[in-house]
Amino acid sequence: xxxxxxxxxxxxxxxxxxxxxxxxxxxxxxxxxxxxxxxxxxxxxxxxxxxxxxxxxxxxxxxxxxxxxxxxxxxxxxxxxxxxxxxxxxxxxxxxxxxxxxxxxxxxxxxxxxxxxxxxxxxxxxxxxxxxxxxxxxxxxxxxxxxxxxxxxxxxxxxxxxxxxxxxxxxxxxxxxxxxxxxxxxxxxxxxxxxxxxxxxxxxxxxxxxxxxxxxxxxxxxxxxxxxxxxxxxxxxxxxxxxxxxxxxxxxxxxxxxxxxxxxxxxxxxxxxxxxxxxxxxxxxxxxxxxxxxxxxxxxxxxxxxxxxxxxxxxxxxxxxxxxxxxxxxxxxxxxxxxxxxxxxxxxxxxxxxxxxxxxxxxxxxxxxxxxxxxxxxxxxxxxxxxxxxx
Ligand code: SAH
Numbered sequence: 524x525x526x527x528x529x530x531x532x533x534x535x536x537x538x539x540x541x542x543x544x545x546x547x548x549x550x551x552x553x554x555x556x557x558x559x560x561x562x563x564x565x566x567x568x569x570x571x572x573x574x575x576x577x578x579x580x581x582x583x584x585x586x587x588x589x590x591x592x593x594x595x596x597x598x599x600x601x602x603x604x605x606x607x608x609x610x611x612x613x614x615x616x617x618x619x620x621x622x623x624x625x626x627x628x629x630x631x632x633x634x635x636x637x638x639x640x641x642x643x644x645x646x647x648x649x650x651x652x653x654x655x656x657x658x659x660x661x662x663x664x665x666x667x668x669x670x671x672x673x674x675x676x677x678x679x680x681x682x683x684x685x686x687x688x689x690x691x692x693x694x695x696x697x698x699x700x701x702x703x704x705x706x707x708x709x710x711x712x713x714x715x716x717x718x719x720x721x722x723x724x725x726x727x728x729x730x731x732x733x734x735x736x737x738x739x740x741x742x743x744x745x746x747x748x749x750x751x752x753x754x755x756x757x758x759x760x761x762x763x764x765x766x767x768x769x770x771x772x773x774x775x776x777x778x779x780x781x782x783x784x785x786x787x788x789x790x791x792x793x794x795x796x797x798x799x800x801x802x803x804x805x806x807x808x809x810x811x812x813x814x815x816x817x818x819x820x821x822x823x824x825x826x827x828x829x830x831x832x833x834x835x836x837x838x839x840x841x842x843x844x845x846x847x848x849x850x851x852x853x854x855x856x857x858x859x860x861x862x863x864x865x866x867x868x869x870x871x872x873x874x875x876x877x878x879x880x881x882x883x884x885x886x887x888x889x890x891x892x893x894x895x896x897x898x899x900x901x902x903x904x905x906x907x908x909x910x911x912x913x914x
Pocket of ligand 1: 717722745749750766767795796817
């Protein structure tokens with residue numbers, strides 16, 4: 524097995540618990556590691572640091588698998604899968620949760636979502652590809668799902684030197700899977716839906732809207748397959764509108780509304796920026812506005828442009844609210860830090876001439892665990908604010 528030796532001082536991040544080592548931190552290799560190999564990482568003085576998956580083609584050239592010296596065995600990978608599942612048994616519902624959250628679970632770049640009796644897997648780095656079979660075996664043994672489906676249709680795989688792939692890895696997988704989340708029923712399109720088919724990270728935040736939607740008029744922007752909107756209906760909202768730019772997502776959302784027997788929810792296929800503007804111009808008012816847009820930035824450099832996008836929708840959302848209404852505002856851009864995002868929302872409040880009262884400032888669900896040593900693992904922000912207009 525090859526050794527990768529870091530530049531002097533670059534061991535500090537590793538000691539601090541961060542799971543990534545950048546290409547620029549590497550001094551040299553001893554042996555001849557191939558892309559995708561598992562290697563030993565040492566400090567410049569030769570001291571052992573970690574076992575890691577190596578890919579010189581990626582900026583993140585080393586992803587730490589273990590901080591113990593020794594071969595990464597099948598038993599080791601299986602123990603990581605078991606540990607991830609044990610944690611979800613404590614904090615989540617195994618039939619609707621993220622079972623494996625990559626670095627946070629010590630299985631870098633590997634994502635596994637559980638929907639009903641089907642699992643959906645993504646493997647997004649070269650070095651983990653060779654452990655995929657073992658991970659699937661472990662998942663079959665531990666979870667006994669009907670099937671495991673791979674959603675490797677993600678461009679980042681190509682940056683890693685992998686082909687994009689989709690298909691059944693184990694068992695059989697229907698096109699759509701039934702799932703229940705907080706007592707709301709959903710069809711999850713695991714083969715054609717966005718990402719793995721459903722955004723599980725907002726599950727606990729969706730439940731958090733229960734106290735203030737009863738009898739209310741609710742607007743859910745960027746509604747995807749209707750998850751926030753249908754939670755609002757479940758918790759007794761009077762009238763709910765969901766808006767998403769994807770007609771396919773709206774169609775799925777309508778079917779989900781039907782599946783739950785809700786008749787007071789409608790879904791509009793539109794650009795939310797335009798929809799918000801038109802609703803403001805028409806003088807419409809809502810009691811609750813939910814904003815859960817896609818990541819407006821995927822790079823640190825574009826944070827400022829993203830901030831303008833967040834500000835615009837928040838400003839319009841606040842204008843649409845009645846005095847004392849609630850704004851649920853989210854950002855899933857990992858580069859927009861929690862404090863930064865709150866500042867953007869606050870600056871929208873100043874321009875809208877409203878006061879914000881913070882009820883909660885939440886993050887991703889506990890099945891998407893955060894590594895305090897790696898702030899990037901906390902990517903989701905979900906602020907719940909009462910918006911006061913007369914004071
Ligand atoms: N709130 C959803 C997740 C939203 S993901 C949930 O909890 O499941 C972001 C969604 O925004 C996607 O469904 C995407 O189709 C939609 N979208 C992207 N750009 C949009 C735009 N300009 N206007 C409206 N929807 C948009």
